[in-house]
Amino acid sequence: DAKTTQPPSMDCAEGRAANLPCNHSTISGNEYVYWYRQIHSQGPQYIIHGLKNNETNEMASLIITEDRKSSTLILPHATLRDTAVYYCIVYNSGGSNYKLTFGKGTLLTVNP
Amino acid sequence: DADVTQTPRNRITKTGKRIMLECSQTKGHDRMYWYRQDPGLGLRLIYYSFDVKDINKGEISDGYSVSRQAQAKFSLSLESAIPNQTALYFCATSDVADKETQYFGPGTRLLVL
Numbered sequence: 001d002a003k004t005t006q007p008p009s010m011d012c013a014e015g016r017a018a019n020l021p022c023n024h025s026t027i028s029g030n031e032y033v034y035w036y037r038q039i040h041s042q043g044p045q046y047i048i049h050g051l052k053n054n055e056t057n058e059m060a061s062l063i064i065t066e067d068r069k070s071s072t073l074i075l076p077h078a079t080l081r082d083t084a085v086y087y088c089i090v091y092n093s094g095g096s097n098y099k100l101t102f103g104k105g106t107l108l109t110v111n112p
Numbered sequence: 113d114a115d116v117t118q119t120p121r122n123r124i125t126k127t128g129k130r131i132m133l134e135c136s137q138t139k140g141h142d143r144m145y146w147y148r149q150d151p152g153l154g155l156r157l158i159y160y161s162f163d164v165k166d167i168n169k170g171e172i173s174d175g176y177s178v179s180r181q182a183q184a185k186f187s188l189s190l191e192s193a194i195p196n197q198t199a200l201y202f203c204a205t206s207d208v209a210d211k212e213t214q215y216f217g218p219g220t221r222l223l224v225l
Contacts (some may be wrong), residue, residue, distance in 0.1 A: 034213070043116070043202050043216030044155070091212075099170065100214055102154040 003027070004088045009107040012082075018075040020106050022088030025069045031092045033064060034100070035073045037084040044087065044102070047073065078110045115139045116217035118203050124223045125193050133188045133220050135203030144186040145204040145214065146170075146178060148197075155202065161186055193224045 005023040012018040024033060034049040048055055048062045050071070055062045061074040075082055087105040116137045125131050135144065142163050147155040157170030159178040167178060175197060179187045190197055203217040 041200060041219065041221075043204075043218050044214075046213050046215060049213065099157045099160075100155070104152075104154070 003090045003101070004103055006086070006088055006103065006106045008104065009109070011109050011111055012075075012078045014080060014110055014112050015077055018078040018082065018108055018110070020073040020075075020086050020088075020108060021070065022073070023070045024088070024090050027068050027090050028092070031090045033062065033068075033071050034089045034091050035060070035062065036087045036089065036100075036102070037082075038087070038105070039081075039084040047086075049091075078108075080110050080112065082108065083110045084108060116203060116205055116215055118201075118217040118220050120220060121218065122221045124225065126225050127192075127194055129193050131190050131193055131222075133190075133201055133203075133222070135186045135188070135217055137184050137203075137205045137215075137217075139205055139207070139215060140183075141205035141207040141210075141215075142183065143206045143208075143212070144180070145206070146176075146186070146188045147202045147204065148172070148199040149202060149219075150199050158188065158201075190222075190224075193222075195224045198222060198224045 032049050032051050035047040036044040038044045048060050050062045064071045085105040085107050087102050119134045145160045146158040149155045156172050158176050160168050161180045164180050177189045201220045204214040206212045206214045
């Protein structure tokens with residue numbers, strides 16, 4: 001019952017921007033888009049979330065298309081420590097859907 | 113995230129033994145969760161608690177029990193461990209005021225022989 005589609009893997013050169021796409025064509029109006037990452041079996045780490053406007057924080061930027069059917073997570077200057085599995089999740093934080101559904105995510109490998 | 117701690121970080125036990133995994137948080141969040149992660153299966157919810165007096169089963173609660181001793185503490189017990197409970201276990205917290213963003217602990221790696 002995955003609600004998102006992500007490429008299984010991507011590569012990025014160190015210092016360059018990493019752009020990770022996510023398709024969520026069935027997203028409903030009250031669902032947020034969340035991004036988490038997991039570095040080699042560590043606890044998943046929250047990155048950013050948004051509803052319909054683009055968002056930016058100290059870690060990343062989130063670009064959501066106007067129709068909300070897809071989004072892109074941008075790491076502006078990727079480092080080797082950004083190598084991780086990145087999960088895009090749609091989540092209604094105001095409803096009873098307390099459970100984050102982690103799909104397979106995208107394995108981002110940042111190369112020297 | 114140092115605000116959510118789990119003990120032990122690694123544990124080896126034998127089939128039939130009862131064990132407890134502990135989670136503590138200093139974030140002041142009301143809501144706490146226990147997940148397990150198996151290779152290729154993502155994270156699955158075991159139990160969750162929205163406050164000290166509230167306990168709810170998740171999708172895979174059989175063989176597990178929990179205790180919410182205080183707002184900051186949420187323990188997971190395996191009543192009689194079996195080998196297919198070998199997994200990576202994560203505790204998480206969230207708060208309504210923070211749009212329910214979940215913050216995860218570092219995980220406990222459990223091996224049941």
